[in-house]
Amino acid sequence: MLSRREIMLSTGAAALAGERLLSRADAQDGAPPPARDRSALGYTPVITPNGSALPWVMKDGFKEFHLVAQPLVREFAPGMEVKCWGYNGSTPGPTIECVEGDRVRILVTNELPEHTTVHWHGILLPNGMDGVGGLNQPQIAPGETWAYEFELRQHGTFLYHPHADEMVQMAVGMMGLFIVHPKEPVDPPVDRDFAILLHEWAIHPGTYRPDPSVMLDFNLFTFNGKVFPAIDPLVVKTGERVRVRFGNLSMNQHPIHLHGYTFQTTATDGGPIPPSAQWPQTTVPVPVGSTRDIQWIADAPGDWAFHCHKSHHTMNAMGHGVPNLIGVSQDARDGEPGLEDRIRAMLPGYMAMGETGMAEHAVHGEHMKGPRNTLPMMMGMGKYGRIEMGGMFTVLKVRDELESYDDPGWYEQPEGTAAYRV
Ligand SMILES: [Cu+2]
Known part of the structure; x- marks a missing residue:
C-alpha cells in the first residue's frame, strides 16, 4: 500500500523533462492534487531560491x-546571459527531494555534445550507481x-554532478x-527550509561562455546561478525556525555570513x-x-544581509591585476596634462577611477557603459541607495506580519532604532 506521500507528485517550475515523461496522468489513480505543504508531505518542502524541485x-x-x-542560457541578472550547461533548462539543475527509505530511479538523458555521467555526492549506494565514468560505468x-x-539509507543535504570531463562540465x-x-x-x-548551491565563474567581459581553464581568478559568484540583486530574498516570519542548506561545488571555500543572528551548524553531507x-x-x-546545514x-x-564574506565574492564582473591607483592623482598639474587626459587622447571616453577608493565605481556605474553582457561591479540597490555589492549576496527578510512569502519590500525600522547623522 502506497502512502499518501508516495503517490504525491512533487511540484515545481515546469521542467523540460516534465513535458516529456512526467505528467499527472502517470500518477496513481485517485492521487490527491500535488501539494507542497508540510501536512500533506510529512516534511517541510525545501525552497530552492531562483530554482525549482524536480x-x-x-x-x-x-x-x-x-x-x-x-x-542552456542562464540570466545571471538582467543584462547578462550566460551560455551554460545544466539540467532540465537550469543551472543549478532542479533540486531532487526525497525521503529516507525511498527507492529512487533517476533517468539521465544526455543532450550534451559530449559524454557525461552523474555522481550522487555523499549518498550511500551500490558501487555501480556511483557515476564515475570509466570506473563505475561506461560514459x-x-x-x-x-x-x-x-535506496536512500540516510538523510541530509547532498549534491549531484558529472564525473566525466568534470573540469569543463x-x-x-x-x-x-x-x-x-x-x-x-x-x-x-523547521518552518522554512532553503537550499542554496554556491558557484563561481570566469566569464570574461564581453563574452557569454564560462572559461573552464580558469582555476582561481573568477569574476562572478552565484547563489543558485544568480548574482545579487537577482537573487531571491529569503522571506521568513518572526519566530520561525529556519534552515539554510548550502552546497559548494566551486573551486573555493565560501564563508557565508548572516547578520543579526547567531546560528548552529547542524549537519554536513556526512x-x-x-x-x-x-x-x-x-x-x-x-x-x-x-x-553545510x-x-x-x-x-x-x-x-x-546574508553573504559570502570574501569581499571579492560580493562583486560582479570585477577585473583583477589592475594597477592600484588609490591615492594617485590622475588630474592635470602644473600645466601638464594628467594621466586621465593623456589616456583619453588615445581612448576617447576614458574615465579615471579608483583614486579615492572604489565607491566611485558605483556612482559612475549608472552612466558608464561596460562591454556588452557584463554586469557593473556594485549594482545592488537598497532602501537607502546603493548596497555596493553584487555576487553572493542576498537579504534575509524577517517580518512580524506576512500575508505571503512574496518579497515584502524594505523593512520599516521602528523610530529610535536606526543609526542617525550627528
Ligand atoms: Cu565566496
Whole structure:
C-alpha cells in the first residue's frame, strides 16, 4: 500500500523533462492534487531560491525522476546571459527531494555534445550507481538515457554532478542539490527550509561562455546561478525556525555570513552533527565539495544581509591585476596634462577611477557603459541607495506580519532604532 506521500507528485517550475515523461496522468489513480505543504508531505518542502524541485512519479515502487543534461542560457541578472550547461533548462539543475527509505530511479538523458555521467555526492549506494565514468560505468554517450536506481539509507543535504570531463562540465554549470528528508520527523521541525548551491565563474567581459581553464581568478559568484540583486530574498516570519542548506561545488571555500543572528551548524553531507558538538557561529565556512546545514530561530525582524564574506565574492564582473591607483592623482598639474587626459587622447571616453577608493565605481556605474553582457561591479540597490555589492549576496527578510512569502519590500525600522547623522 502506497502512502499518501508516495503517490504525491512533487511540484515545481515546469521542467523540460516534465513535458516529456512526467505528467499527472502517470500518477496513481485517485492521487490527491500535488501539494507542497508540510501536512500533506510529512516534511517541510525545501525552497530552492531562483530554482525549482524536480518532479517525480511512482513507478514499480520507485520514485522516478528524469534529469536531462543539456546546454542552456542562464540570466545571471538582467543584462547578462550566460551560455551554460545544466539540467532540465537550469543551472543549478532542479533540486531532487526525497525521503529516507525511498527507492529512487533517476533517468539521465544526455543532450550534451559530449559524454557525461552523474555522481550522487555523499549518498550511500551500490558501487555501480556511483557515476564515475570509466570506473563505475561506461560514459553516457550523447543521445543515450541511463537509469540509476538505489535506496536512500540516510538523510541530509547532498549534491549531484558529472564525473566525466568534470573540469569543463562543472565550470559551465552542471550540478544540483539532492535533499533527503528523515523518515521520522525531527523535533523541532523547521518552518522554512532553503537550499542554496554556491558557484563561481570566469566569464570574461564581453563574452557569454564560462572559461573552464580558469582555476582561481573568477569574476562572478552565484547563489543558485544568480548574482545579487537577482537573487531571491529569503522571506521568513518572526519566530520561525529556519534552515539554510548550502552546497559548494566551486573551486573555493565560501564563508557565508548572516547578520543579526547567531546560528548552529547542524549537519554536513556526512550526516547530522550531534547537538553536543554544535557550536554557535555567525559565519559558516562551506568547503569545496561539501554541504553545510545551519539553523536558527528568526526572532529579530528586519532586513539582514546574508553573504559570502570574501569581499571579492560580493562583486560582479570585477577585473583583477589592475594597477592600484588609490591615492594617485590622475588630474592635470602644473600645466601638464594628467594621466586621465593623456589616456583619453588615445581612448576617447576614458574615465579615471579608483583614486579615492572604489565607491566611485558605483556612482559612475549608472552612466558608464561596460562591454556588452557584463554586469557593473556594485549594482545592488537598497532602501537607502546603493548596497555596493553584487555576487553572493542576498537579504534575509524577517517580518512580524506576512500575508505571503512574496518579497515584502524594505523593512520599516521602528523610530529610535536606526543609526542617525550627528
Ligand atoms: Cu565566496
